[in-house]
Amino acid sequence: MRNGNKAVYILTSVFIFGFTLVSQIPARKKPDKKPNILFVIADDQSYPYAGAYGDKAARTPNFDRVAREGILFSNAFAASPGCSPSRAAILTGLNCWQIKEAGTHASSFPTEFVVFPDLLEKAGYQVGYTGKGWAPGDFKASGRYRNPAGDAFLEKKQKSPEGISDIDYAENFKDFYDKKEKGKPFFFWLGTHEPHRTYKKGIGAANGFDIKNAKVPLFLPDVPEVRSDILDYLFEIQWFDTQLGKVLAQLEHSGELDNTLIVVTADNGMSFPRAKANVYEYGIHVPLAIRWGNHIRKGVTANNVVSLIDVYATFLDVGRAAMPPYATESRSLIPLLKYGTNIRDAVFSSRERHSSSRYNNLGYPQRSIRTRQYLFIKNYKPERWPAGDPQKFDANGNLEAPNTAFHDIDESTDNIVIRQWKDPNIAPYFHLATDKRPAEEFYDILSDPACLKNLIRNKKYRQQISSLRTKLTTYQLATKDPRETGNGDYLESFPRLNGEIRNFPAPK
Numbered sequence: 001m002r003n004g005n006k007a008v009y010i011l012t013s014v015f016i017f018g019f020t021l022v023s024q025i026p027a028r029k030k031p032d033k034k035p036n037i038l039f040v041i042a043d044d045q046s047y048p049y050a051g052a053y054g055d056k057a058a059r060t061p062n063f064d065r066v067a068r069e070g071i072l073f074s075n076a077f078a079a080s081p082g083c084s085p086s087r088a089a090i091l092t093g094l095n096c097w098q099i100k101e102a103g104t105h106a107s108s109f110p111t112e113f114v115v116f117p118d119l120l121e122k123a124g125y126q127v128g129y130t131g132k133g134w135a136p137g138d139f140k141a142s143g144r145y146r147n148p149a150g151d152a153f154l155e156k157k158q159k160s161p162e163g164i165s166d167i168d169y170a171e172n173f174k175d176f177y178d179k180k181e182k183g184k185p186f187f188f189w190l191g192t193h194e195p196h197r198t199y200k201k202g203i204g205a206a207n208g209f210d211i212k213n214a215k216v217p218l219f220l221p222d223v224p225e226v227r228s229d230i231l232d233y234l235f236e237i238q239w240f241d242t243q244l245g246k247v248l249a250q251l252e253h254s255g256e257l258d259n260t261l262i263v264v265t266a267d268n269g270m271s272f273p274r275a276k277a278n279v280y281e282y283g284i285h286v287p288l289a290i291r292w293g294n295h296i297r298k299g300v301t302a303n304n305v306v307s308l309i310d311v312y313a314t315f316l317d318v319g320r321a322a323m324p325p326y327a328t329e330s331r332s333l334i335p336l337l338k339y340g341t342n343i344r345d346a347v348f349s350s351r352e353r354h355s356s357s358r359y360n361n362l363g364y365p366q367r368s369i370r371t372r373q374y375l376f377i378k379n380y381k382p383e384r385w386p387a388g389d390p391q392k393f394d395a396n397g398n399l400e401a402p403n404t405a406f407h408d409i410d411e412s413t414d415n416i417v418i419r420q421w422k423d424p425n426i427a428p429y430f431h432l433a434t435d436k437r438p439a440e441e442f443y444d445i446l447s448d449p450a451c452l453k454n455l456i457r458n459k460k461y462r463q464q465i466s467s468l469r470t471k472l473t474t475y476q477l478a479t480k481d482p483r484e485t486g487n488g489d490y491l492e493s494f495p496r497l498n499g500e501i502r503n504f505p506a507p508k
Contacts, residue, residue: 004048027317034185035318036123036260038247039092039311041189043083043132044276044410045266047076047285048448049215049237052158055211057213057231059238061247063289066264070291071337075305077347077370078083078268081283081352082277083196086308087134091148093330095313096350097367097481097491102143104352104363104491108142108496109134114324116312117150120187123321126152126180129189130172131165138497149189151176162200164239165193169177177250181348187315192243193238196280197271197410202412204231207238219274220448221429225416233270258293261318263311265289271410273417278356278386279377280451281443284349290316296337304336304373307347315350346371346468350474352491355390357407359504361496364408365483369472375451376468380483383507393503406434407502440469479490 047053050060052067053074079089080096080103088102089095094102094115098111117127139152146152156171169190182399205211206227212232213489214227223412244264251257269275275282288306290296313330313485316323335341346369353363365380379386403421416423421430432452442456442465455461476484482491 015160033259034320035295036185036251036256037120037125037187037315037319038251038260039187039260039315040244040247040262040264041087041132041191041289042237042266042273043193044268045195045240045245045287046269047074048277048280049234049270050287052289052417053287057209057215058236059209059234060241062241062248063264065248065289066244066262067289070262070289070300071297072301073288073290074301074303075308076265076286076288076308076348077284077349078266078286078308078483079307079319079349081268081278081280081349081351083132083267084135084137085350085352088113088137088148089097089309090267090311091117091134093327095309095479095481096349097331097354097483098206098329098479099477101494102137103350104494106136106496107138107352107494108373108497109137109139109144109148110142111144114327115148115322115485116315117148117187117189119316119321119324120319121150124185125187125319125321126150126176126184127189128176129191130154130169130176131167131495132191132193133189137493137499141497149191150187155411160239161203163198163203164200164236167193169243172251173247174250176341177254178270178414187319187363190243190247192240192390193235194240195233199229199232199236199324200210201232202228203231204228207235209234217272217275218418218452219280219282219429219432220272221426223416229272232274250298260292261295261315262291263314265308265311267308271380273415274388275427275450276410277351277408279349279351279366279375281445281449283376284368284370290337292337297332300340302336302340303372304342305344305347305370306333306336307344310343318493323468346471348472353494353496354408355388356496356500356502357405357504357508358384359389361501362492365488367472367476367483368480369468369475370445374468375441375443375445376463376472378472379439379441379481380488382437382439385434386434389504389507390434391505397503399505401424402435403430403505405502409433442477467480 008479052064078086080086085096100118101107127150129149134149153172156168158168209231216222216231265288266480269283313332351366387406420426
């Protein structure tokens with residue numbers, strides 16, 4: 001072989017050998033496109049007030065669609081029965097007793113607790129919110145430059161019925177989406193102000209809701225005034241659901257629907273006596289439906305107990321964002337969503353101050369543990385009135401009439417439970433809502449979802465009570481709850497920065 005041909009042969013062989021080696025190296029897989037995340041949260045909606053749960057009066061076709069095309073949860077629970085602490089727990093993935101001022105109502109939000117919208121933003125997401133983000137409270141008081149839910153999109157307005165916010169939630173989402181950097185994944189918090197009170201009296205019946213189908217909880221009197229009030233509440237739930245439908249349509253139009261993790265829920269329960277601001281079933285048990293195209297199971301009803309603080313780890317999981325080392329209480333729902341893997345046997349809820357409802361702005365501290373069947377509650381100050389002190393001073397310093405305060409019960413359209421407390425037919429419901437309670441309570445939710453029969457002294461349940469009491473206390477100590485570590489009054493020291501501060505007589 002001539003030298004020239006030999007050189008060509010060698011070069012050719014080296015090239016072929018090198019090409020063969022390169023071709024055998026696995027191609028680097030292109031990272032999957034990060035999903036968008038849409039978090040839709042109602043204000044004061046209890047389970048089971050949605051069509052997907054079998055409520056004949058409710059009109060929630062869009063929530064029902066999310067449930068039908070994804071997973072419907074029958075045991076989802078808020079970390080608190082009040083909006084501000086519940087939302088702060090969602091944003092931080094921690095229990096309310098772990099987040100200082102943010103764990104009480106209408107205070108501030110310490111910057112030491114990193115919220116998931118900020119973490120998603122660092123991971124490449126564009127983040128925004130409309131309507132009600134974290135509220136009430138003053139996030140600027142602790143040095144935050146924006147609402148913890150993200151950048152605000154609040155400019156778009158619409159004509160709305162009396163008692164309903166004029167914020168055009170869907171158009172504000174469109175505004176956010178249109179301004180978003182092309183190709184960038186988004187997180188958007190859509191928080192409606194509905195169905196928070198007040199309601200326009202009679203708006204439900206006027207819009208065709210059937211009073212015969214109103215589902216009245218057993219802790220409320222089944223009378224026409226209450227049924228009408230529930231219809232007004234259902235009308236506002238329908239308003240919330242309509243906004244959800246408009247956003248789903250926008251996602252569908254943009255081709256992003258199936259690449260968007262959609263979570264629809266509520267911050268706490270309905271604003272009726274013995275519901276909101278109580279760790280009873282109708283205060284903490286909330287609707288939850290999750291949809292994510294073909295990435296999770298479809299058409300499934302999950303009976304697993306889950307906490308709303310679990311969305312924190314879930315969102316960081318799907319967004320491939322860093323999890324703070326202290327955020328140990330939130331658990332990603334992805335294994336449950338994809339494979340049905342159970343992630344919890346129990347959930348925990350708590351309450352400190354709700355509104356300005358007692359002498360010196362004191363609260364009503366509670367802790368609870370909820371399994372699929374049982375609810376165990378600790379009331380740390382049983383000497384206090386759970387719905388607020390019965391009397392207060394007016395603007396002139398005069399003591400108002402007895403049993404006219406109770407400001408931990410939201411102002412009602414026609415609250416006959418308080419207004420007609422002397423009526424012998426109403427009085428039992430009044431006492432259920434306002435009377436002082438024992439230090440411990442225990443309920444079998446499967447037989448008593450209204451939490452009417454306190455079984456704490458029932459020997460039949462001695463083992464279950466002892467087990468849940470131990471589990472709750474052990475968990476509180478592990479998470480350094482001041483109510484168990486000996487510094488509980490520290491949680492009552494945080495100032496109330498929003499809303500009226502009322503004047504009550506000192507307790508006797």
